[in-house]
Structures are given as structure tokens and as C-alpha cells.
Amino acid sequence: xxxxxxxxxxxxxxxxxxxxxxxxxxxxxxxxxxxxxxxxxxxxxxxxxxxxxxxxxxxxxxxxxxxxxxxxxxxxxxxxxxxxxxxxxxxxxxxxxxxxxxxxxxxxxxxxxxxxxxxxxxxxxxxxxxxxxxxxxxxxxxxxxxxxxxxxxxxxxxxxxxxxxxxxxxxxxxxxxxxxxxxxxxxxxxxxxxxxxxxxxxxxxxxxxxxxxxxxxxxxxxxxxxxxxxxxxxxxxxxxxxxxxxxxxxxxxxxxxxxxxxxxxxxxxxxxxxxxxxxxxxxxxxxxxxxxxxxxxxxxxxxxxxxxxxxxxxxxxxxxxxxxxxxxxxxxxxxxxxxxxxxxxxxxxxxxx
Numbered sequence: 304x305x306x307x308x309x310x311x312x313x314x315x316x317x318x319x320x321x322x323x324x325x326x327x328x329x330x331x332x333x334x335x336x337x338x339x340x341x342x343x344x345x346x347x348x349x350x351x352x353x354x355x356x357x358x359x360x361x362x363x364x365x366x367x368x369x370x371x372x373x374x375x376x377x378x379x380x381x382x383x384x385x386x387x388x389x390x391x392x393x394x395x396x397x398x399x400x401x402x403x404x405x406x407x408x409x410x411x412x413x414x415x416x417x418x419x420x421x422x423x424x425x426x427x428x429x430x431x432x433x434x435x436x437x438x439x440x441x442x443x444x445x446x447x448x449x450x451x452x453x454x455x456x457x458x459x460x461x462x463x464x465x466x467x468x469x470x471x472x473x474x475x476x477x478x479x480x481x482x483x484x485x486x487x488x489x490x491x492x493x494x495x496x497x498x499x500x501x502x503x504x505x506x507x508x509x510x511x512x513x514x515x516x517x518x519x520x521x522x523x524x525x526x527x528x529x530x531x532x533x534x535x536x537x538x539x540x541x542x543x544x545x546x547x548x549x550x551x552x553x554x555x556x557x558x559x560x561x562x563x564x565x566x567x568x569x570x571x572x573x574x575x576x577x578x579x580x581x582x583x584x585x586x587x588x589x590x591x592x593x594x595x596x597x598x599x600x601x602x603x604x605x606x607x608x609x610x611x612x613x614x615x616x617x618x619x620x621x622x623x624x625x626x627x628x629x630x631x632x633x634x635x636x637x638x639x640x641x642x643x644x645x646x647x648x649x650x651x652x653x654x655x656x
Contacts, residue, residue, distance in 0.1 A: 404476035405429035417484035424637035428490035458558035477502035482526040510585040511607040520563020536569035578618040
């Protein structure tokens, strides 16, 4: 609405000040509309509701080294350097293993069809594991938040979960991992990834998308992990400004974008989680989708970094895999990763095969 009023004002000024200025502003507004149309073409159905906010100016944000300042229809970055916390003025973490709290977003309808699979596989490998729902279930157990269910309520559930964790579990962990109940987390690789990171640094990691937020944001489906300092800043930001200044359409359509806005406004860095070969560690789809190169078109446009295809897509120190929906898939994945033991065979010529 504000954007439309501003555009109308500019046109009135233009017509009052002469034809040349009118033509200049008309060209500008045409380019703005063209950008919105181009953006609409690359969005899937789940992101279309954000169109009206795509070109609105983001609120002021804290400048930090290493942030992505680009905002617009540029091509995905080809930058192959790693932008971890080495930009931050914080000392390296000690060799003490990171304490990780994992919270799983679930619901009354999926608690015993999906969350139970997490409970039987990777969930117990975290130092603390919480299952966040809208109804309390003491037998599971699940924490009942005072929120509604449904896609438009995901942001309310997300911020309520972080508020609960900040109040009850802030000192129980150094890092806080969010995952959906159909996401598989390789906790050992997460712990390895975090071993040289400092939880006093305001930073979070995940699969980084680039639209809407100047420094980008992390895919909600792929999961993300934030430092204790990042969590503290997030809660302070939520207390200071309702939904961190996000538009209602944003909060109802995409909780991950809204969280990204909160993080940016809090001065929390969107860290680079890729491995030394620039491969993804956090996957917003299952591995099969990447191997078959069947990702939707919007994914290539949204990704911050150039997407690698086929088997080179994914890191051998993978941390998360999204869309592991059914029980068999989750249990099989856990068995392949933790149940199998491969012994190298040495023949009579001492050749390992």
C-alpha cells in the first residue's frame, strides 16, 4: 500500500514539473513493474503471496563484514570463497564439543506419523530435543504452544518456540537447531561443523536463499542452527518490535523469510555452511531430487550460491535432508548411516578393494 501511494505521489510531481521528468519517472515505474513480473515468474505457489512485498524497502539493518548487499534480479552468486565466522571479531571456539538443542516443529496430526520417526532415529543424538506442537502430549512428550496450526501460522509457532526455549533452556545448549518433523539431521556432522565456531558470535547457518532480505535467509525446510548469541538477539528484537517489522503478508506466507528479517535487523550474520568444495550441507529437498536434477525452477533462482547438479550437489559432510516424510524412509536412512559397518576387503596381494 505504501509503495502504491509513493508511486502515485511521484507521478503527480512529475506531471507538475514537466514532460522530461514525467518520462523519466514513467520509465522508472515501468522497470519496477517489470521486475515484479519477472520475480513472479520464478516463484512457486508457496511464495506467490510475497509478490506484493518483494520490492518494498527493507528496514534499517546493522552493517557487518561479509553480508550480501545485493538485492534484486541478479544471477546467483558464483563466489566460491567461504564466509564463515572468520569475519567476526570473536576468538575461535575451544575443542570442547558443542552442546546442541534440537527443536522439531510438529503438530497433533503428525506427532505420531512423523515426529515419532525423529524420536526413534536422530532426535536423541542432540543434547536436548524438544517437540513443538499446538497441543501438549505428556506421553510423547510434546510441548503445547498457544498457537494455531496451518501454513499461515508457522511464523507464530516459530517465534513462540524460540521464546519458550529462551525462557526455559537458554543455558542448556550453545547452539539451537530447528528442524521440521520430515527433516533428517545428521547430528554428528552438525557437531563437527560447529566444533570451530563460537556460540558468542551472532550467526546462524542453513541453506541460504537470497530474495526479499538483503543478506538472504535460511530455508525453513532444510533447517537452520543459530548460536546462543543469535537466539538472545532474536528475542530482544521480537520484544522491541512486533514481528521485527515484517508485513502481515510475509509472516503468514513464509516464516523463514520473516525469521531472516529478524536476524538481519538484529545484526545476526547469515553464515556460509557450504563445505570446502562449495557443496551444500543443508538440503531443502531429499537427495533423490538432487540426483535426478528435478528441483523446481524457483530453487535455482532463489539459491544464494550457484547450484551444483547431480552427485556433486551435496556435501559428504551433509547435515540435513528435507522431505523424508514416511517412516520407512527415515528408518532406512538412519540404518544406512548408523547401522551398516563396512569393512575393507584385503586380498592375498594386500590390495584393498
